[in-house]
Amino acid sequence: MARHAKFxxxxxxxxxxxxxxxxxPRQVTIGAIASELAAPTGSIYHRFSSRDVLLGExxxxxxxGFQAAxxxxxxxxxxxxxxxxxxxxxxxFVRADPISxxxxxxxxxxxxxxxxxxxxxxxxxxxxxxxxxxxxRRYARSLLDRADAPALRLVKFVLVDVxxxxxxxxxRNDEPPTGIVDRLIETTYRASLDAAKHLLPPRRPx
Amino acid sequence: MARHAKFxxxxxxxxxxxxxxxxxPRQVTIGAIASELAAPTGSIYHRFSSRDVLLGExxxxxxxGFQAAxxxxxxxxxxxxxxxxxxxxxxxFVRADPISxxxxxxxxxxxxxxxxxxxxxxxxxxxxxxxxxxxxRRYARSLLDRADAPALRLVKFVLVDVxxxxxxxxxRNDEPPTGIVDRLIETTYRASLDAAKHLLPPRRPx
DNA sequence: TTTATTCTAGAACGAGCATTCTAATTGCAT
DNA sequence: ATGCAATTAGAATGCTCGTTCTAGAATAAA
Numbered sequence: 001m002a003r004h005a006k007f008x009x010x011x012x013x014x015x016x017x018x019x020x021x022x023x024x025p026r027q028v029t030i031g032a033i034a035s036e037l038a039a040p041t042g043s044i045y046h047r048f049s050s051r052d053v054l055l056g057e058x059x060x061x062x063x064x065g066f067q068a069a070x071x072x073x074x075x076x077x078x079x080x081x082x083x084x085x086x087x088x089x090x091x092x093f094v095r096a097d098p099i100s101x102x103x104x105x106x107x108x109x110x111x112x113x114x115x116x117x118x119x120x121x122x123x124x125x126x127x128x129x130x131x132x133x134x135x136x137r138r139y140a141r142s143l144l145d146r147a148d149a150p151a152l153r154l155v156k157f158v159l160v161d162v163x164x165x166x167x168x169x170x171x172r173n174d175e176p177p178t179g180i181v182d183r184l185i186e187t188t189y190r191a192s193l194d195a196a197k198h199l200l201p202p203r204r205p206x
Numbered sequence: 207m208a209r210h211a212k213f214x215x216x217x218x219x220x221x222x223x224x225x226x227x228x229x230x231p232r233q234v235t236i237g238a239i240a241s242e243l244a245a246p247t248g249s250i251y252h253r254f255s256s257r258d259v260l261l262g263e264x265x266x267x268x269x270x271g272f273q274a275a276x277x278x279x280x281x282x283x284x285x286x287x288x289x290x291x292x293x294x295x296x297x298x299f300v301r302a303d304p305i306s307x308x309x310x311x312x313x314x315x316x317x318x319x320x321x322x323x324x325x326x327x328x329x330x331x332x333x334x335x336x337x338x339x340x341x342x343r344r345y346a347r348s349l350l351d352r353a354d355a356p357a358l359r360l361v362k363f364v365l366v367d368v369x370x371x372x373x374x375x376x377x378r379n380d381e382p383p384t385g386i387v388d389r390l391i392e393t394t395y396r397a398s399l400d401a402a403k404h405l406l407p408p409r410r411p412x
Numbered sequence: 413t414t415t416a417t418t419c420t421a422g423a424a425c426g427a428g429c430a431t432t433c434t435a436a437t438t439g440c441a442t
Numbered sequence: 443a444t445g446c447a448a449t450t451a452g453a454a455t456g457c458t459c460g461t462t463c464t465a466g467a468a469t470a471a472a
Binding site: 026107108150161169178187191195 | 232316317367370375397405
Binding site: 002003004029030031041042045050051 | 430432437
């Protein structure tokens with residue numbers, strides 16, 4: 001009953017992700033996507049109601065892809081080892097999916113959209129955020145027996161912030177992280193958690 | 207022989223820096239600066255030849271301010287302690303100058319300009335980069351007795367990447383880093399350097 | 413007081429880009 | 443064959459800036 005699609009949703013999203021990884025979301029104009037695909041702009045708007053929605057989709061997919069695996073590792077097995085495995089998943093992800101990781105880690109969320117997201121996308125972002133929060137909180141409680149602000153800060157540091165920092169220079173150079181990256185992450189992980197007692201202030205009364 | 211200036215160069219730069227720290231360089235339009243200052247756009251162009259030059263000035267000032275103190279600490283006294291002091295200067299800088307540090311650490315250089323810099327500014331940026339490079343290289347050599355790629359990677363990790371990572375969440379929330387940040391940086395510093403022998407691959411023949 | 417000079421003022425212009433609109437095309441169902 | 447819904451096609455529109463331009467005001471020297 002209808003004409004066949006020459007460009008699929010996924011092709012559009014992939015082209016957008018590719019462009020964004022290469023030059024940053026700011027450079028991703030509808031015109032640029034169109035010429036990357038050799039498609040007319042109309043076809044893009046036929047599928048995506050706005051640039052914000054399209055770039056948002058790229059961002060959400062990247063986060064969802066990363067976070068699913070990260071969360072799975074974080075909650076599998078004994079906490080200490082689970083945490084290390086989650087932390088080391090960051091460089092693994094960068095090696096496995098350079099495009100998503102560049103989009104995710106090299107730019108800020110705000111660069112992907114400015115304001116207008118439809119409700120379902122807001123929902124997805126909300127879900128992602130709270131999933132990560134509860135994952136980190138559960139981990140903090142089971143490993144440190146507390147989940148107050150300083151404990152969460154420490155946990156976020158070893159699981160997220162440091163792995164990111166280790167990987168960032170490689171992302172900028174657009175080359176896979178070398179082996180030393182994993183060793184830096186592991187060393188920091190062990191040292192920070194072994195010193196947790198000294199690092200954290202005494203527990204506040206609940 | 208001439209009319210008095212109602213707006214000084216520095217006022218314009220400060221207003222730009224303030225806006226940029228608040229909402230990111232992307233949001234800094236000439237119109238926004240003008241209304242922040244209650245000045246006409248013409249007065250801004252009377253002093254700065256383009257938006258790129260103005261934002262570039264903001265960025266260069268921030269880097270210069272940070273790097274001068276950082277480099278001074280890095281080369282003062284015994285290397286191990288000098289390095290720690292340099293690393294800890296990152297959170298100190300964030301506490302002392304939230305505006306510059308937000309501009310510097312929360313955004314990418316490319317967000318401050320896209321292409322067209324006049325030669326003198328290119329020169330300043332060049333100088334900054336090579337100053338940092340030689341500082342790190344000198345430090346690596348005196349502490350690790352080598353300055354090959356892996357050694358530089360390690361050094362950059364403990365002196366720059368980790369302090370940045372520790373401080374970033376606080377910058378995003380626009381609140382001063384808490385005390386735990388300094389302890390995390392110090393712990394990571396000591397642990398990574400103590401394990402340097404294990405972290406670094408054997409020296410390549412020169 | 414005149415004049416040269418440096419600024420303020422803000423309107424006008426033009427480029428780039430997201431978005432919309434109107435017109436073909438295409439392939440299936442009848 | 444014919445009609446219809448989905449899709450391609452790309453020209454047209456309008457908005458948001460950066461930048462330029464022209465006019466007017468303030469100041470100090472002559």
